[in-house]
Amino acid sequence: MKKNKELPLTETVYYILLALNEPAHGYLIMQKVEELSDGQVRLAAGTLYGAIENLLKLGFIMPVKSEDKRRKVYLITDKGREILLLDYRRMQHIIKITERSLGMGGSDTDEEI
Amino acid sequence: MGWEVVILMKKFKIFVNFDKEEKWLNEMARNGWQLKGKSTRYRFCKGEPEDTVIKVDYRVFNKRDAYEDYLMLFKDSGWEHICGNRSCGSQYFKRIDESSDSDIFSDLSSKAGRYKRLSNVWMSLAMCYLTIFISFCLSNTIDINALLHPKLLYYTPGLWERSGAAFWKAFLIETPIVLLRGFIWYLIPVFFIAFVIFALLSEKEYRKMKKVTIAK
Numbered sequence: 001m002k003k004n005k006e007l008p009l010t011e012t013v014y015y016i017l018l019a020l021n022e023p024a025h026g027y028l029i030m031q032k033v034e035e036l037s038d039g040q041v042r043l044a045a046g047t048l049y050g051a052i053e054n055l056l057k058l059g060f061i062m063p064v065k066s067e068d069k070r071r072k073v074y075l076i077t078d079k080g081r082e083i084l085l086l087d088y089r090r091m092q093h094i095i096k097i098t099e100r101s102l103g104m105g106g107s108d109t110d111e112e113i
Numbered sequence: 114m115g116w117e118v119v120i121l122m123k124k125f126k127i128f129v130n131f132d133k134e135e136k137w138l139n140e141m142a143r144n145g146w147q148l149k150g151k152s153t154r155y156r157f158c159k160g161e162p163e164d165t166v167i168k169v170d171y172r173v174f175n176k177r178d179a180y181e182d183y184l185m186l187f188k189d190s191g192w193e194h195i196c197g198n199r200s201c202g203s204q205y206f207k208r209i210d211e212s213s214d215s216d217i218f219s220d221l222s223s224k225a226g227r228y229k230r231l232s233n234v235w236m237s238l239a240m241c242y243l244t245i246f247i248s249f250c251l252s253n254t255i256d257i258n259a260l261l262h263p264k265l266l267y268y269t270p271g272l273w274e275r276s277g278a279a280f281w282k283a284f285l286i287e288t289p290i291v292l293l294r295g296f297i298w299y300l301i302p303v304f305f306i307a308f309v310i311f312a313l314l315s316e317k318e319y320r321k322m323k324k325v326t327i328a329k
Contacts, residue, residue, distance in 0.1 A: 070182065070185050
Protein backbone atom coordinates (compact mmCIF):
# COMPACT_ATOMS: atom_id res chain seq x y z
CA MET A 1 0.00 0.00 0.00
CA LYS A 2 1.23 3.46 -0.93
CA LYS A 3 2.22 5.52 2.09
CA ASN A 4 -0.02 8.56 2.30
CA LYS A 5 0.23 11.08 5.11
CA GLU A 6 -3.52 11.70 5.06
CA LEU A 7 -4.06 8.10 6.11
CA PRO A 8 -5.69 6.87 8.21
CA LEU A 9 -8.69 9.13 7.74
CA THR A 10 -10.51 10.22 10.86
CA GLU A 11 -13.94 8.74 11.36
CA THR A 12 -15.48 12.15 10.67
CA VAL A 13 -13.62 12.63 7.41
CA TYR A 14 -14.37 9.09 6.27
CA TYR A 15 -18.10 9.57 6.76
CA ILE A 16 -18.11 13.01 5.11
CA LEU A 17 -16.36 11.62 2.03
CA LEU A 18 -18.77 8.70 1.92
CA ALA A 19 -21.75 11.04 2.25
CA LEU A 20 -20.45 13.15 -0.64
CA ASN A 21 -20.64 10.28 -3.09
CA GLU A 22 -23.74 12.23 -4.06
CA PRO A 23 -23.89 16.04 -4.10
CA ALA A 24 -24.95 17.55 -0.78
CA HIS A 25 -24.87 20.86 1.08
CA GLY A 26 -23.64 21.29 4.65
CA TYR A 27 -26.74 20.40 6.60
CA LEU A 28 -27.51 17.45 4.35
CA ILE A 29 -23.97 16.15 4.99
CA MET A 30 -24.66 16.31 8.73
CA GLN A 31 -27.87 14.32 8.37
CA LYS A 32 -26.30 11.76 6.04
CA VAL A 33 -23.31 11.22 8.32
CA GLU A 34 -25.60 10.66 11.27
CA GLU A 35 -27.64 8.17 9.25
CA LEU A 36 -24.61 6.33 7.80
CA SER A 37 -23.06 5.97 11.24
CA ASP A 38 -26.28 4.71 12.89
CA GLY A 39 -26.41 7.88 14.95
CA GLN A 40 -22.87 7.39 16.28
CA VAL A 41 -21.30 10.43 14.60
CA ARG A 42 -23.10 13.71 15.10
CA LEU A 43 -21.28 16.62 13.55
CA ALA A 44 -21.74 20.13 14.88
CA ALA A 45 -21.84 23.07 12.47
CA GLY A 46 -18.49 24.61 13.41
CA THR A 47 -16.69 21.29 13.17
CA LEU A 48 -18.26 20.39 9.83
CA TYR A 49 -17.47 23.81 8.33
CA GLY A 50 -13.81 23.43 9.26
CA ALA A 51 -13.72 19.88 7.89
CA ILE A 52 -15.26 20.96 4.55
CA GLU A 53 -12.75 23.79 4.26
CA ASN A 54 -9.91 21.38 4.89
CA LEU A 55 -11.19 18.76 2.43
CA LEU A 56 -11.54 21.44 -0.26
CA LYS A 57 -7.95 22.49 0.35
CA LEU A 58 -6.78 18.88 0.04
CA GLY A 59 -8.77 18.51 -3.20
CA PHE A 60 -10.80 15.57 -1.85
CA ILE A 61 -14.10 17.33 -2.48
CA MET A 62 -15.20 20.11 -4.82
CA PRO A 63 -18.04 22.61 -4.99
CA VAL A 64 -20.65 21.88 -7.66
CA LYS A 65 -23.41 24.00 -9.19
CA SER A 66 -26.66 24.10 -7.28
CA GLU A 67 -30.14 25.59 -7.48
CA ASP A 68 -29.79 26.90 -3.95
CA LYS A 69 -27.95 30.19 -4.11
CA ARG A 70 -27.33 30.44 -0.41
CA ARG A 71 -26.03 26.96 0.28
CA LYS A 72 -22.94 25.53 -1.35
CA VAL A 73 -23.14 21.98 -2.64
CA TYR A 74 -20.15 19.64 -2.64
CA LEU A 75 -19.17 16.39 -4.30
CA ILE A 76 -16.29 13.95 -3.80
CA THR A 77 -13.43 14.22 -6.35
CA ASP A 78 -11.48 11.36 -7.96
CA LYS A 79 -8.67 12.10 -5.55
CA GLY A 80 -11.11 11.91 -2.66
CA ARG A 81 -12.53 8.61 -3.87
CA GLU A 82 -9.02 7.22 -4.20
CA ILE A 83 -8.11 8.09 -0.60
CA LEU A 84 -11.43 6.71 0.62
CA LEU A 85 -10.71 3.38 -1.11
CA LEU A 86 -7.17 3.30 0.27
CA ASP A 87 -8.53 3.72 3.76
CA TYR A 88 -11.24 1.14 3.07
CA ARG A 89 -8.57 -1.40 2.07
CA ARG A 90 -6.50 -0.50 5.11
CA MET A 91 -9.48 -1.24 7.36
CA GLN A 92 -10.35 -4.38 5.44
CA HIS A 93 -6.86 -5.64 6.12
CA ILE A 94 -7.25 -4.84 9.81
CA ILE A 95 -10.53 -6.75 9.93
CA LYS A 96 -9.01 -9.71 8.10
CA ILE A 97 -5.98 -10.06 10.34
CA THR A 98 -8.03 -9.45 13.47
CA GLU A 99 -10.37 -12.28 12.55
CA ARG A 100 -7.44 -14.53 11.74
CA SER A 101 -5.49 -13.69 14.90
CA LEU A 102 -8.44 -14.11 17.19
CA GLY A 103 -9.59 -17.23 15.42
CA MET A 104 -12.95 -15.84 14.46
CA GLY A 105 -12.96 -17.85 11.23
CA GLY A 106 -14.20 -15.40 8.65
CA SER A 107 -16.97 -12.89 8.42
CA ASP A 108 -19.82 -15.38 8.06
CA THR A 109 -19.61 -16.41 11.67
CA ASP A 110 -21.93 -15.01 14.29
CA GLU A 111 -19.71 -16.15 17.08
CA GLU A 112 -18.97 -13.46 19.64
CA ILE A 113 -15.92 -12.84 21.73
CA MET B 114 -50.26 55.22 21.47
CA GLY B 115 -48.02 52.87 23.39
CA TRP B 116 -44.54 53.58 24.48
CA GLU B 117 -41.80 51.09 24.34
CA VAL B 118 -38.85 51.63 26.56
CA VAL B 119 -35.62 50.21 25.24
CA ILE B 120 -32.83 49.89 27.74
CA LEU B 121 -29.38 49.58 26.29
CA MET B 122 -26.12 48.83 27.98
CA LYS B 123 -22.59 48.88 26.71
CA LYS B 124 -19.80 46.95 28.33
CA PHE B 125 -16.12 46.84 27.68
CA LYS B 126 -14.48 43.50 28.32
CA ILE B 127 -11.61 41.60 26.79
CA PHE B 128 -11.52 37.81 26.77
CA VAL B 129 -8.63 35.60 25.81
CA ASN B 130 -10.62 32.46 26.54
CA PHE B 131 -13.72 31.72 24.43
CA ASP B 132 -15.25 29.45 27.07
CA LYS B 133 -15.16 32.25 29.63
CA GLU B 134 -16.65 34.69 27.13
CA GLU B 135 -19.48 32.25 26.36
CA LYS B 136 -20.11 31.68 30.04
CA TRP B 137 -20.32 35.40 30.67
CA LEU B 138 -22.70 35.96 27.71
CA ASN B 139 -24.95 33.12 28.90
CA GLU B 140 -25.07 34.67 32.33
CA MET B 141 -25.96 38.05 30.84
CA ALA B 142 -28.79 36.38 28.88
CA ARG B 143 -30.06 34.73 32.05
CA ASN B 144 -30.26 38.18 33.58
CA GLY B 145 -32.22 39.43 30.59
CA TRP B 146 -29.42 41.12 28.70
CA GLN B 147 -29.58 40.16 25.05
CA LEU B 148 -26.44 40.57 23.03
CA LYS B 149 -27.12 42.93 20.13
CA GLY B 150 -23.71 43.74 18.81
CA LYS B 151 -20.01 43.90 19.46
CA SER B 152 -17.41 46.28 18.19
CA THR B 153 -14.97 47.50 20.78
CA ARG B 154 -17.70 47.04 23.36
CA TYR B 155 -20.53 44.57 23.82
CA ARG B 156 -23.98 46.08 23.26
CA PHE B 157 -26.87 44.61 25.21
CA CYS B 158 -30.58 45.26 25.12
CA LYS B 159 -32.79 44.59 28.16
CA GLY B 160 -35.37 41.89 27.54
CA GLU B 161 -36.81 38.75 29.06
CA PRO B 162 -34.40 36.57 31.05
CA GLU B 163 -33.45 33.66 28.85
CA ASP B 164 -31.91 30.32 29.64
CA THR B 165 -30.04 29.80 26.43
CA VAL B 166 -26.76 28.67 24.96
CA ILE B 167 -24.51 31.22 23.29
CA LYS B 168 -21.41 30.05 21.46
CA VAL B 169 -18.57 31.88 19.77
CA ASP B 170 -16.72 30.90 16.64
CA TYR B 171 -13.80 32.82 15.19
CA ARG B 172 -13.64 33.10 11.42
CA VAL B 173 -12.86 35.82 8.91
CA PHE B 174 -14.36 35.54 5.42
CA ASN B 175 -13.00 36.98 2.22
CA LYS B 176 -16.00 36.14 0.10
CA ARG B 177 -19.60 37.07 0.72
CA ASP B 178 -21.04 33.78 -0.59
CA ALA B 179 -18.74 31.76 1.66
CA TYR B 180 -19.99 33.76 4.64
CA GLU B 181 -23.60 33.25 3.64
CA ASP B 182 -23.06 29.49 3.21
CA TYR B 183 -21.46 29.40 6.67
CA LEU B 184 -24.40 31.21 8.27
CA MET B 185 -26.93 28.96 6.50
CA LEU B 186 -25.20 25.86 7.84
CA PHE B 187 -25.55 27.16 11.39
CA LYS B 188 -29.14 28.24 10.82
CA ASP B 189 -30.07 24.84 9.36
CA SER B 190 -28.61 23.10 12.37
CA GLY B 191 -30.44 25.22 14.91
CA TRP B 192 -28.13 28.15 15.64
CA GLU B 193 -29.17 31.77 15.18
CA HIS B 194 -26.42 34.22 14.28
CA ILE B 195 -26.86 37.05 16.78
CA CYS B 196 -23.88 39.20 15.97
CA GLY B 197 -20.68 39.42 14.02
CA ASN B 198 -19.88 40.31 10.45
CA ARG B 199 -17.84 38.97 7.58
CA SER B 200 -14.55 40.60 8.51
CA CYS B 201 -14.69 41.06 12.29
CA GLY B 202 -13.85 37.46 13.15
CA SER B 203 -15.95 36.73 16.22
CA GLN B 204 -19.25 35.12 15.27
CA TYR B 205 -21.87 34.79 18.01
CA PHE B 206 -24.54 32.12 17.82
CA LYS B 207 -27.55 31.37 19.97
CA ARG B 208 -29.21 27.97 20.11
CA ILE B 209 -32.78 28.15 18.84
CA ASP B 210 -33.51 24.48 18.48
CA GLU B 211 -33.66 22.71 21.84
CA SER B 212 -33.15 19.36 20.14
CA SER B 213 -29.85 20.35 18.56
CA ASP B 214 -26.52 19.78 20.24
CA SER B 215 -25.32 22.10 22.95
CA ASP B 216 -22.14 23.08 21.16
CA ILE B 217 -21.11 24.29 17.72
CA PHE B 218 -18.11 21.95 17.83
CA SER B 219 -18.31 18.20 18.10
CA ASP B 220 -14.62 17.51 18.63
CA LEU B 221 -11.83 19.13 20.60
CA SER B 222 -9.46 19.73 17.73
CA SER B 223 -11.98 21.90 15.85
CA LYS B 224 -12.82 23.66 19.12
CA ALA B 225 -9.11 24.41 19.50
CA GLY B 226 -8.86 25.55 15.87
CA ARG B 227 -10.56 28.88 16.58
CA TYR B 228 -7.69 29.85 18.89
CA LYS B 229 -5.26 29.13 16.07
CA ARG B 230 -7.23 31.36 13.68
CA LEU B 231 -7.44 34.12 16.29
CA SER B 232 -3.73 33.87 17.00
CA ASN B 233 -2.94 34.14 13.28
CA VAL B 234 -5.03 37.31 12.95
CA TRP B 235 -3.30 38.95 15.95
CA MET B 236 0.08 37.94 14.59
CA SER B 237 -0.57 39.39 11.13
CA LEU B 238 -1.78 42.64 12.73
CA ALA B 239 1.42 42.75 14.77
CA MET B 240 3.47 42.21 11.61
CA CYS B 241 1.62 45.09 9.90
CA TYR B 242 2.52 47.41 12.77
CA LEU B 243 6.09 46.19 12.76
CA THR B 244 6.38 46.92 9.04
CA ILE B 245 4.92 50.40 9.50
CA PHE B 246 7.26 51.06 12.40
CA ILE B 247 10.36 49.94 10.54
CA SER B 248 9.48 51.90 7.41
CA PHE B 249 8.82 55.04 9.47
CA CYS B 250 12.15 54.60 11.21
CA LEU B 251 13.98 54.11 7.92
CA SER B 252 12.35 57.17 6.38
CA ASN B 253 13.19 59.16 9.53
CA THR B 254 9.53 59.96 10.17
CA ILE B 255 10.24 58.50 13.58
CA ASP B 256 13.44 59.41 15.33
CA ILE B 257 14.43 56.26 17.24
CA ASN B 258 16.90 58.20 19.31
CA ALA B 259 14.13 60.49 20.55
CA LEU B 260 11.90 57.50 21.34
CA LEU B 261 14.64 55.98 23.48
CA HIS B 262 15.53 59.29 25.09
CA PRO B 263 12.27 61.21 25.55
CA LYS B 264 14.22 64.14 27.01
CA LEU B 265 15.30 65.01 23.48
CA LEU B 266 11.69 65.79 22.63
CA TYR B 267 11.81 68.84 24.94
CA TYR B 268 13.17 71.80 23.03
CA THR B 269 13.27 74.43 25.81
CA PRO B 270 16.95 75.40 26.18
CA GLY B 271 18.47 74.35 29.49
CA LEU B 272 15.21 72.80 30.73
CA TRP B 273 16.83 69.85 32.47
CA GLU B 274 19.32 72.09 34.30
CA ARG B 275 16.54 74.08 35.91
CA SER B 276 15.05 73.11 39.23
CA GLY B 277 12.04 73.75 41.42
CA ALA B 278 9.17 75.91 40.19
CA ALA B 279 11.09 77.19 37.17
CA PHE B 280 11.58 73.61 35.99
CA TRP B 281 8.01 72.44 36.62
CA LYS B 282 6.47 75.47 34.95
CA ALA B 283 8.47 75.03 31.75
CA PHE B 284 8.09 71.26 31.90
CA LEU B 285 4.31 71.32 32.26
CA ILE B 286 3.89 73.94 29.55
CA GLU B 287 5.89 71.94 27.07
CA THR B 288 4.61 68.45 27.93
CA PRO B 289 1.35 68.65 25.90
CA ILE B 290 3.37 69.78 22.90
CA VAL B 291 5.84 66.94 23.44
CA LEU B 292 2.97 64.46 23.55
CA LEU B 293 1.87 65.66 20.14
CA ARG B 294 5.42 65.86 18.87
CA GLY B 295 6.67 62.42 19.72
CA PHE B 296 4.61 60.27 22.00
CA ILE B 297 2.06 59.53 19.34
CA TRP B 298 4.78 57.40 17.73
CA TYR B 299 5.07 55.34 20.89
CA LEU B 300 1.62 53.99 20.09
CA ILE B 301 2.94 51.97 17.16
CA PRO B 302 5.42 49.87 19.17
CA VAL B 303 2.92 49.67 22.04
CA PHE B 304 0.26 48.27 19.70
CA PHE B 305 2.79 45.91 18.19
CA ILE B 306 3.67 44.52 21.61
CA ALA B 307 0.00 44.27 22.62
CA PHE B 308 -0.85 42.32 19.45
CA VAL B 309 2.07 39.95 19.93
CA ILE B 310 0.92 39.33 23.51
CA PHE B 311 -2.64 38.59 22.35
CA ALA B 312 -1.30 36.28 19.65
CA LEU B 313 0.82 34.38 22.16
CA LEU B 314 -2.05 34.09 24.64
CA SER B 315 -4.33 32.58 21.97
CA GLU B 316 -1.54 30.30 20.85
CA LYS B 317 -1.18 29.16 24.45
CA GLU B 318 -4.91 28.34 24.68
CA TYR B 319 -4.60 26.48 21.38
CA ARG B 320 -1.67 24.40 22.61
CA LYS B 321 -3.44 23.69 25.87
CA MET B 322 -6.50 22.29 24.06
CA LYS B 323 -4.41 20.40 21.53
CA LYS B 324 -2.62 18.65 24.38
CA VAL B 325 -5.95 17.42 25.72
CA THR B 326 -6.84 16.15 22.23
CA ILE B 327 -3.67 14.13 22.00
CA ALA B 328 -4.06 12.78 25.52
CA LYS B 329 -7.56 11.53 24.71
